[in-house]
Amino acid sequence: MISLLVLGWVIFIGQPTAISGKLRALFTRLGTPLVKLGGALPTVASRRSLAETNKQLLAENERLHQQLRGLDETVRENQRLHRLLDFKPRVSRQIVGARVIGHEASNWWRSIQIDRGVADGIRTGFTVATADGLVGKVVETSKGESRVLLLLDPTCQVGAILAESRYPGVVKGAEQAFVRQPRLEMMYVERSADLKPGELVLSSGHGGIFPKGLPIGKVVTTEVDKETGMFQRLSIAPTADFRRLEEVVVMFSAPGNQQTVPQ
Secondary structure (H helix, E strand, O other): OHHHHHHHHHHHHHOOOHHHHHHHHHHHHHHHHHHHHHHHHHHHHHHHHHHHHHHHHHHHHHHHHHHHHHHHHHHHHHHHHHHHHHHHHHOOOOEEEEEEEEEOOOOOOOEEEEOOOHHHOOOOOOEEEOOOOEEEEEEEEOOOOEEEEEOOOOOOEEEEEEOOOOOEEEEEEOHHHHOOOOOEEEEEEEOOOOOOOOOEEEEOOOOOOOOOOOEEEEEEEEEEOOOOOOEEEEEEEEOOOHHHOOEEEEEOOOOOOOOOOOO
16 A cells, blocks of 8 residues: 555656645755755765874874984984093093983082993992093992092092193082082182183192093183192093983003902
8 A cells, every 4th residue: 555655756746737846846845955065975984084194194204303313313412422431541541431311319520320330340439420520439339330539529529730830739529519500619729820711620640549631521610729828729621411311431450550349
């Protein structure tokens, strides 16, 4: 029965009457959006494909940028290591390279931790430096690590000499060393010494701990020591960049000067 009704309805729609014409027009208008939607489906699919491709390209771009940053860091590290290798011909002592693996938490400028220790032949009293200049000395050791007292600490003192005028003195960390711009000070320089800013200060070798001729810093300012009135006190800008210590060299003490490690 239903089949006969559907067949009759189709025949009626197909007849050239006013009513059937209006019904055909109505069905056409109702069907148009569906046709348009069907035509748009490939576009939607295409946009989704482009979005996915763009996402993949962005991820690949970030990965390549990370690789590039890694290569840049490797190049910079190799440059630093080459400078440390060039440092060896300047000293007659045996040296070993080390990486800085930590700073003293309570005071960034007081000491550092390096990844070399007794197993590498390191002993207390050994000199630590970079290709730019003196850094400090080893004060504690364990099997695989050592603590280095930085020259910026006021308790770490080194015999020094001015490279051009040849006036001697003693260099130690200044109070300014614990701020943004690390500073040293050179004491006991003759009051009559005619000194100029920029003159290089070197280790004198006196005392037997630090070898002679290592760069320490450059003169910034000079003033008469207010405590004694007999000497000049010099403000020194260190040649080693204590703010960016990453690799250092440890210099073994000269034969006969090595200190034993407490057991």
